[in-house]
Amino acid sequence: MHLILVGLSHKTAPIEIRERLTFPAHKQAEALTLLTSGDAIAEAVIVSTCNRTEIYAVASGADEGVDAVIDFMAGYHSLDRHELVRSLYLNHGESVVRHLFRVVASLDSMVIGEAQILGQVKEAYDYALNNDATGKVFNKLFRQSFEVGKRVRTETEIGENAVSISYAAIELAKKVFDTLAGRTILVLGAGKMSELTAKHLVSQGVKSVLVANRTFERAQELAERFNGEAIRYDDLYERMHDADIVISSTAATHYVITKEHVAKSMRGRGGRPLFLIDIAVPRDIEPAVNDLSNVFLYDIDDLSGVVESNLEERMREARRAEVIIEEEFASFARWRESLEVQPTVAAIRARADVIRQAELEKACKRLGNLSEKDLETIDALTCAIVNKMLHGPTQRLKQAAEAKDGYEYIETARHLYGLDDSEGRGHGRLRDLLNRRAKDVAETAGNEMGDSLGC
Numbered sequence: 427m428h429l430i431l432v433g434l435s436h437k438t439a440p441i442e443i444r445e446r447l448t449f450p451a452h453k454q455a456e457a458l459t460l461l462t463s464g465d466a467i468a469e470a471v472i473v474s475t476c477n478r479t480e481i482y483a484v485a486s487g488a489d490e491g492v493d494a495v496i497d498f499m500a501g502y503h504s505l506d507r508h509e510l511v512r513s514l515y516l517n518h519g520e521s522v523v524r525h526l527f528r529v530v531a532s533l534d535s536m537v538i539g540e541a542q543i544l545g546q547v548k549e550a551y552d553y554a555l556n557n558d559a560t561g562k563v564f565n566k567l568f569r570q571s572f573e574v575g576k577r578v579r580t581e582t583e584i585g586e587n588a589v590s591i592s593y594a595a596i597e598l599a600k601k602v603f604d605t606l607a608g609r610t611i612l613v614l615g616a617g618k619m620s621e622l623t624a625k626h627l628v629s630q631g632v633k634s635v636l637v638a639n640r641t642f643e644r645a646q647e648l649a650e651r652f653n654g655e656a657i658r659y660d661d662l663y664e665r666m667h668d669a670d671i672v673i674s675s676t677a678a679t680h681y682v683i684t685k686e687h688v689a690k691s692m693r694g695r696g697g698r699p700l701f702l703i704d705i706a707v708p709r710d711i712e713p714a715v716n717d718l719s720n721v722f723l724y725d726i727d728d729l730s731g732v733v734e735s736n737l738e739e740r741m742r743e744a745r746r747a748e749v750i751i752e753e754e755f756a757s758f759a760r761w762r763e764s765l766e767v768q769p770t771v772a773a774i775r776a777r778a779d780v781i782r783q784a785e786l787e788k789a790c791k792r793l794g795n796l797s798e799k800d801l802e803t804i805d806a807l808t809c810a811i812v813n814k815m816l817h818g819p820t821q822r823l824k825q826a827a828e829a830k831d832g833y834e835y836i837e838t839a840r841h842l843y844g845l846d847d848s849e850g851r852g853h854g855r856l857r858d859l860l861n862r863r864a865k866d867v868a869e870t871a872g873n874e875m876g877d878s879l880g881c
Contacts, residue, residue, distance in 0.1 A: 428488055429563070431517040431525060432495040433473075433480030436536050439513035447503055447510075449474040454553040457502060462559050466494035469564045471554040473529070475546050477536050480529075482522065484563050492516065523567065523758055527751045530575040532584065539584040539740045544575040566761060574754045581750060584743040592623040594732040595703045595724070596630055599671060602701045602722050607631030612669035614638050614662065614683070615676035616648045619705050623673050628652055636669065638662045640676075666691040672702045674710040685714040688721055695720075705729065763836065767827035770836050771820045773845050778812050 434447065449457050449472045461470045461481070469484035481499065485491020496514070500507040517525050528534045532543050551568040554560045560568070579585055599606060609632050613624050616639045624635060635654030638661070639645035645656040657665050666672065666687070676682055683702070692700060697720060704711040704725040716723045786808050790796060796804070819839075826835035839845075 428485040428491055429519055429522040429567075430483050430485050430491050430495070431480060431522045432483075432492065432499070432514055433478060434513045434515065435478035435480070435534070438515055443513050444477070444479065446505065447474075447479045447499065449479065451549075451553070454550075455557050458554055458557045458559040460502065461495070461498050464494060466490040469554075469561045470559045471550055471564055471568065473547055473550040475543070478529075482526065482564070484561065520755070520759065523755055524751065526567065526571050527574045527754060530571045531578040531747050531751060532575075533744055533747060533751075537590070538737075538744055539586075541579075541585055544572070544579075547575075548572060563762075563765075567758065570754060570758055574751060577750050577754070578747045582743040582746045584740055584747055586739075586743075591619065591705060591726070591729045591733065592626045594729040594736070595623050595673070595705075596626050597732060598703075598722075598724055598729070599627070599701050602699055603670065605631065608633045609670040610634040610636065610668055611671040611673060612636045612638065612662075612666060613648065614672065614674040614710065615706070616641075616644045617675045620673050620675040621648060621651070623703065623705070624648075624652060627671065627673075632671070634668075636665055638665070663687050663691065666700075667695065670698070670701065672700065672711075673705070674703065675705045676710050678706070678710060679708060681712040682710040683715070684712045685718065688715045689718055692718060692721065703729070764824075764827045767824050767836055770840055770845070771823065774820065774839065774843050775812075775816060777843055777845065778816060782808050782812050 434444065436444070439447075454472060454474075457472060458470060461467055461472070461483075466485055466487060467483050468486055471482045473480045473482070479499075481495050483491060483495055485494070496507065496511065499505070500510050525534070526547075530544050530547050532538060532540050535543055547568070551560070551564075554564070596606070603609065606627060607630075609627075611624060611627055611632050611634070613620050613635065616637065628635065635649065635652040636657055637645045637649040637652075637654055638657050638659055639648070640659050642656060642658060645659075648654075649656040666683075672683070674683060688700065688702075699720040699722065702711055702715065702721070702723045704723065707726060709725055711723055711725075713723070713725075715721055786805065790801065790804070823835060823839050
């Protein structure tokens, strides 16, 4: 059993490469069938997101497994193999397990703590499971990885605290208002950042969306996305009176909203607070607005400060997540080591039976003519002796294999009985292969092998 991972991510490849190596949902079945159609790959899961494409595989042989995956990726996407290798990282054995656990825990994501990756990996596993591309090893590994993701989410606060400008705006807005439900927002400017911030606010229960833009048609387009209302730019200051939250992001070179505008808008609001988010550079809103009672203005630097502080907090939580990952890794390693004992026990018994038969043949020749019944009796006797001699040691070996250091017991038994890798096991030359390939990877992407921690 060879656990291998061949992949690329935002850490090793630019978007120009990543976008050429995606496996969309409607092509997963075809891709998995092709990948597992030969003898080299026994199990496979393809994780494909905007920031990573990773192929996890259980390979029957070292060279064949890695070569099969790389050839598949290059052939499926019509890419030059040598060019592809430059962007890849390769993991094997224990590092595959740790990498997967770190991925589902969002420690390897572009934004640490983001919530989407766990669902994306679950979806990838479901595709593989439903297309008969997984077996005993990956069913165990991936299901345990989901437990890792759940533990990290529930036992740490890695997903708390805003780490994007738009979410930081929501965090600050919640400090002004008890709830965002039923509030009205006014979006000034129809750029991407304004749209994203408005989208997140709507997801928090905001009731009404007003959109103002110098180009009225553009305001209408954005308003339609939120079932909102487009307003004429000339009506901006009058309609500001209706808003609880104002998001401003225009390309103006002067203040679009002044202290005077806001002061006029605050009259007759009955003390209702006004929350303004200025994400424009140069700024759209005059800073002196903050001097007004019940008015709260935050600009891009304020929001960035919230993000930076929250990122530091997430990094502290990431260290707690690493402890969980190591605990779960140890659990999986013990399970995997227990699998190793079965072929080892079989190899010990096979070796013993070869010796038994050889010695039995010699003895029978020395004893001369023996009846068929005598031969059967002697054969049964020698079988019984071997079985009784091996029963105790092999049973204890199976029990020891489940312990924390079980692999050491297995290796000791293999050494004592003189078993090599061709007997009951087949690790092959994967480490040598990966070391050779790592030289190519290191040219442009750095050596990610066994050291990797993506949307």
